[in-house]
Ligand SMILES: Cc1ncc(C[n+]2csc(CCOP(=O)(O)OP(=O)(O)O)c2C)c(N)n1
């Protein structure tokens with residue numbers, strides 16, 4: 353993919369690393385920022401990726417690398433989806449064409465990718481904790497470096513951010529926290545913090561009186577200290593200390609996060625102050641590209657598009673995604689049962705709850721980026737007889753593991769967890785893979801786990817989950833399923849039951865009992881399994897439930913075959929295949945079992961179909977693994993097929 357034509361970005365072309373930026377005349381920073389913004393738009397429109405948040409951090413990124421001696425001074429970007437300007441200014445401009453592609457640039461900061469990426473992020477609200485660690489490490493080692501956390505207003509709503517503020521506020525170290533306040537999460541922001549930040553922004557007097565950036569204080573520290581003391585005094589008299597000052601930070605702002613004339617002197621002042629500093633900058637998500645400014649939600653993470661015409665509506669003909677199937681099921685079930693409430697931790701669009709919010713606004717809860725709270729909040733709702741459905745990405749449920757055990761499972765509360773993005777997600781890479789939910793859920797008493805293989809099963813298993821009086825997770829992958837027609841009903845599939853989808857020995861010739869191979873599929877790997885089974889004359893069972901296993905089906909299949917293969921789009925270790933091994937062991941059935949699934953390593957970003965093939969989880973890979981593990985059985989099975997043919 354060719355990158356943007358170099359001639360249109362002459363200044364950007366001259367920046368190989370931030371030291372080049374710091375050598376630029378001050379007056380060239382604004383034209384550089386303009387080129388940088390245009391390059392981000394052009395590049396992301398060609399590759400897809402996160403856009404509106406990146407357009408909003410252009411000036412802030414230029415100012416940070418201009419004022420701070422990066423990479424010796426550490427920048428920790430929260431979530432990190434807004435770091436394309438940072439990557440471009442730190443020697444990765446040419447590689448932006450490979451963004452989120454196999455072997456290409458990650459969409460998030462990665463320590464292995466660059467020394468300028470001080471900390472790997474992608475799950476939100478970790479930046480202040482990490483930066484505090486770096487600041488205290490510098491102090492302990494006697495190193496003169498700064499640590500800066502850049503955190504968005506959305507990420508600021510997570511408890512972990514306040515845990516870090518609470519600790520940092522009493523830590524004698526040189527930490528700067530920059531709140532990038534664009535008054536947006538992915539969706540419009542929610543919660544009291546957002547309301548508070550709006551008050552801060554509306555306090556014009558406070559901002560004007562304090563606008564340190566504009567009054568470019570050239571003073572030597574004593575004068576600045578004097579001004580600071582006056583300001584402390586004045587604040588106490590005129591304006592109640594901000595929340596952040598109550599946490600022990602020196603709060604500056606709000607200032608315009610797109611105005612280099614504000615940003616640079618303010619950052620220069622703050623860089624030279626000791627103790628915990630908090631800078632509140634106000635930016636516009638999507639800044640500089642009208643369509644993204646007008647609709648930062650749609651342009652949060654767009655695919656490829658033509659900036660001249662903007663995003664085009666998806667063609668209606670395309671098969672529904674699992675997310676859409678869930679969203680429709682949620683509305684249908686809510687219409688049937690008034691006890692249903694829908695909860696999302698700040699992922700309304702991604703989890704498919706836009707329609708549900710419109711139709712059932714009083715039963716819809718966006719709790720902000722607060723997965724721990726979301727789960728225990730659901731437990732509270734369930735205690736009072738409501739039927740909560742928590743729509744949450746598999747990877748983000750990891751953040752609420754104790755709440756899952758302690759507040760939901762231990763009390764055996766009927767909460768449904770609709771786990772979207774199960775398995776490999778592709779472009780977002782290892783940080784977002786839903787690879788571990790079967791292992792980490794299966795060991796929790798009272799929990800059940802359903803693995804739909806297609807869109808219809810997704811509906812049926814969601815209804816089955818909803819009908820239970822204990823916690824159930826239903827896991828399904830990102831994107832479209834098998835493209836089967838979705839039936840409108842809400843009938844629940846049988847709880848804990850799977851079914852044989854293909855019996856061996858087809859073609860009229862009965863197979864000897866106890867011979868041949870059986871494939872036990874958990875979820876969408878059923879489809880490549882069916883393809884392989886045709887060639888191997890194997891039986892295929894759609895197990896549907898990782899917990900409880902359909903023991904009757906399993907023991908029957910084990911008795912009828914001489915070898916078993918388990919397939920799951922999740923970690924092999926502790927996964928559904930392990931459950932099969934445990935069950936056979938408990939029944940003293942000794943049959944060879946080949947477990948296929950994700951390996952014990954993190955899988956990088958890339959095209960999800962290619963990534964699954966690389967793990968040997970496409971039909972060719974599955975067949976190859978079976979051939980290698982059971983060569984004699986395969987040979988025998990294929991010979992038998994020839995007889996039948
Ligand atoms: C723990 C966690 N939950 C949810 C997400 C999904 N997510 C990514 S960006 C985002 C919104 C972040 O808002 P903000 O911090 O204000 O950044 P902005 O996009 O406005 O620049 C969310 C919810 C995540 N990355 N991590």
Ligand SMILES: CC(=O)[C@@H](O)[C@H](O)COP(=O)(O)O
Nearest residue numbers: 431433474653702777780830
């Ligand atoms: C940065 C972040 O965590 C989200 O924007 C995430 O990338 C969304 O993932 P989907 O694109 O799968 O909804």
Ligand SMILES: [Mg+2]
Nearest residue numbers: 504505506536
């Ligand atoms: Mg924001």
